Amino acid sequence: xxxxxxxxxxxLLVFTACVDLDLNPLSEGSSENWYSDETEIEMSLxxxxxDVFWSVDEDQWTDDWIYRGTTNSITGGTMTSEDGTVGTWxxxxxxxxxxxxxxxxxxxxxxxxxxxxxxxQYKADARFNRAAQYARLISHWGDVVFSSTIIDLEESFTxxxxxxxxxxxxxxxxxxxxxxxxxxxxxxxxxxxxxxGAALAMKARIALYMGDYAVARDAAKACMDLDExxxxxxxxxxxxxxxxxxxxxxxVIPRSVELDVAFTDCKNYITRNSGGWAAKDPSWxxxxxxxxxxxxxxxxxxLYNPKSPFENRDPRCTETIVExxxxxxxxxxxxxxxxxxxxxxNSGKYVKNNDTRSNAQYASYNGLVWKKGVDEDxxxxxxxxxDRIIIRYADVLxxxxxxxxxxxxxxxxxxxxxxxxxARAYKVSADDVASYPAVTITDQAExxxxxxIERRMEFAFEGIRYMDIIRWKLAExxxxxxxxxxxxxxxxxxxxxxxxxxxxxxxPEIDEDGIADFTSMYNAGLIKLxxxxxxxxxxxxxxxxxxxxxxxxxxxxxxDGY
Numbered sequence: 433x434x435x436x437x438x439x440x441x442x443x444l445l446v447f448t449a450c451v452d453l454d455l456n457p458l459s460e461g462s463s464e465n466w467y468s469d470e471t472e473i474e475m476s477l478x479x480x481x482x483d484v485f486w487s488v489d490e491d492q493w494t495d496d497w498i499y500r501g502t503t504n505s506i507t508g509g510t511m512t513s514e515d516g517t518v519g520t521w522x523x524x525x526x527x528x529x530x531x532x533x534x535x536x537x538x539x540x541x542x543x544x545x546x547x548x549x550x551x552x553q554y555k556a557d558a559r560f561n562r563a564a565q566y567a568r569l570i571s572h573w574g575d576v577v578f579s580s581t582i583i584d585l586e587e588s589f590t591x592x593x594x595x596x597x598x599x600x601x602x603x604x605x606x607x608x609x610x611x612x613x614x615x616x617x618x619x620x621x622x623x624x625x626x627x628x629g630a631a632l633a634m635k636a637r638i639a640l641y642m643g644d645y646a647v648a649r650d651a652a653k654a655c656m657d658l659d660e661x662x663x664x665x666x667x668x669x670x671x672x673x674x675x676x677x678x679x680x681x682x683x684v685i686p687r688s689v690e691l692d693v694a695f696t697d698c699k700n701y702i703t704r705n706s707g708g709w710a711a712k713d714p715s716w717x718x719x720x721x722x723x724x725x726x727x728x729x730x731x732x733x734x735l736y737n738p739k740s741p742f743e744n745r746d747p748r749c750t751e752t753i754v755e756x757x758x759x760x761x762x763x764x765x766x767x768x769x770x771x772x773x774x775x776x777x778n779s780g781k782y783v784k785n786n787d788t789r790s791n792a793q794y795a796s797y798n799g800l801v802w803k804k805g806v807d808e809d810x811x812x813x814x815x816x817x818x819d820r821i822i823i824r825y826a827d828v829l830x831x832x833x834x835x836x837x838x839x840x841x842x843x844x845x846x847x848x849x850x851x852x853x854x855a856r857a858y859k860v861s862a863d864d865v866a867s868y869p870a871v872t873i874t875d876q877a878e879x880x881x882x883x884x885i886e887r888r889m890e891f892a893f894e895g896i897r898y899m900d901i902i903r904w905k906l907a908e909x910x911x912x913x914x915x916x917x918x919x920x921x922x923x924x925x926x927x928x929x930x931x932x933x934x935x936x937x938x939x940p941e942i943d944e945d946g947i948a949d950f951t952s953m954y955n956a957g958l959i960k961l962x963x964x965x966x967x968x969x970x971x972x973x974x975x976x977x978x979x980x981x982x983x984x985x986x987x988x989x990x991x992d993g994y
Contacts, residue, residue: 467538470546473554476535477625480561483693485528486685486822487521488895495910495947496718496888496897498917499700500711500797501963507911509966513979513994521572522978525565532562533582549613556613560626560634563606567638570596570603571899574974574991578602592987600642607635607651616660629655630683633823636831641903645835652832655682661825663856668751671805671894673818680825687817698814701802703754704786705774706761706811710796714753714892716916719800720940720948721888722749727869729885729942738936747857748889752804756935760801761808763787767799768934769921790921797962798917799935804893826853826890834883842874850886857889885946902973906945911967916950916959927958968993 467473491497493506505511511518535558539551546554562580569576578594580602610631618624632655639648655661664670664680676686687693702708723746724733735744742755754760756767763783764774769790773782786792787801810816833849836842850871851862858868871886873879887900901907918924928937937958940948953959971993982988 467535467542468545470550473535473539473546476531477554477557477561480528480531480558481625481685483685483687483820485524485565486820487524488820488822489898491893491895491897492712494897494901495913495965496715496892498713498715498798498915498962500794501915503963503965506972507965507967509968509972511972511976513976513982513990515976518975519978519980521568522981525568526577528565529562529579530582532558532565533580536562536580537582552613553615556610556631557625559606560610560614560631563603563610563631563638564634566599566603566606567634567641570599571638571641572975573977575599575989576977577988589985590987591985593989596642600638600644603638604635604647607631611635611654616658626683627660629658629660630823632658633682633828633831636828636835637823640831640835641899643838643903645838648831649835649839649841652828652835655828656832661828663825663829663852665856665859667748667857668804671818671821672807673805673809673816674807676819678819678824681819681821682824682828683822684819685822686819689813689815689817694815694817696815698810698816701806702810703761703763703765703801704792704795705763705765705776705783707814708811709794710787710801711794712802713796713798714800714802716798716800716950717910717913717948718888718892719749719753720942721885721946722746722752723869723885723889725869727871729946730948731939731942736939738939739932739934741935746854746889747859748892750803751857752802752889752892754801754803756799760803761806761811765801767796767918769924769929789918802893821894826856827896829853830883830887830890834880834887837876837879837883840876842876842879846879847871847874850883853886853890881944881946888946905969905973907967907972908969909945910947911965913947914954914964915962916954917962919958919960923957923960933958 467476492499492504505515505517536555539555539558542551566578575593575596576599577591578599579591583591610626611628614626614628614631616628618627632651636648636651636655639645639651661682662679664678669675670678670680687695699708700712703710719741720730723729724735725744725746726733726735730736737743742750754765756765758765759777762778763776765787766774766785767788769788771785771788772790774785774787776783784791787795789795805818807816829849829852833846836846848862854871855862855864855868860867871882873882884900884904888897891897901910919927928934937956938953940950940953942948950959954961971991974991976994977988977990982990
């Protein structure tokens, strides 16, 4: 059973910086008189699930992404302790921790007003949220300030960091408590918080991030053994705003255009023919990472043709990136510079093609646009409200497989977990091995490579790739590779189109990490350098502590390099 989380109060409270501190939000009265009945407790719990408290890592921080020729503070190597994302994430995370600690302490003081079972469920919910926030802190910052109790303002300005391994154990304890006392499911789909499965899944995730593979394996397996989740039958439809309450989603934050909790950056993703800008796009590296239908990478498969790069590819390729000459958002999508007009299905007429750079110089710089989750409603006032998926069952299956691979405990359950995810993409049963390229290898190194490619194909545009390249220590490699795109129109015609080399002039080599190498095409003058990424491995695997926290607390030690 999936998790549905309702919207509720707007409260403000932060753990540190005095300018943001609001110990008694107006919506709650005061700490002394709140939590007096179940309604008030549930309102406080509801608030912990607000959309702003559950930000996910951005794909723009990875090699799956281009934004024309620009970089950001992570891909440009310019992140500092003044960075806006750093400060916002830190403050919001500690807001939730403070509220959770306050709620837990007040619940401990309730004696007879609420049943013990209900109190334990409330505590479990609060501890789940606290664990999720501390997990974010240690995965992004390492050692951080830790407290499981309410602290006063003066004390908060004197606390130093706690070792991340000690905090990790506290996170495990919170998730274990949550898994013990939270229900497997809720009867009322409109009023659900975290469940037992969510606690187990999120425990597996932080354990995997921290390299604690035995814990990750056991937590993922316990979640699987609940028999509560199944893979959604249609991978492409899973991410649409019209798909709610999927049996695959374990933890989601719902959004609503009507309630003004929506995704509003639609224009950067939708095509120019549909009224967008097509500025934030999939990278060529992502396109080249999808295997062919024989299970081989593009540089090994006889099925791959660089002139038709979407053909004979894993189905997730064309569910993630719009295939050329197909219908998308009411128009045929075709970035070819000689396709000056395209068919408009809404009017039944051919119209000027603004998705080719021949007509619009700011059309996609590499010809690619996102399809995953993008639907007609993205053009409705440029707001949309698909669920914000925090974790889903496919991730649990692949986390279980990865943990077992890293433990070199490779058996049929590992292959089955991977094949369930892959077979779903082909819309067949995992047992139907003749209908998809089932994984059969058992060598640890080869299976590790396959698992990592599988995760990239499965989770593109979901905020998963960033922590994957961080924990695999691949960021220093993939974020120091340039962004490439198409030549300018005149050169493109002369060097690529006229010689018959459209779309890709050649097949890039794919290395041992599944990364495409476009160097030879660039050196031959067949593609254009869009921008240079920069990642400093000496510091960027952790984020800097916000400067204002360092300034007000002399006991905080800044992470190396910042």
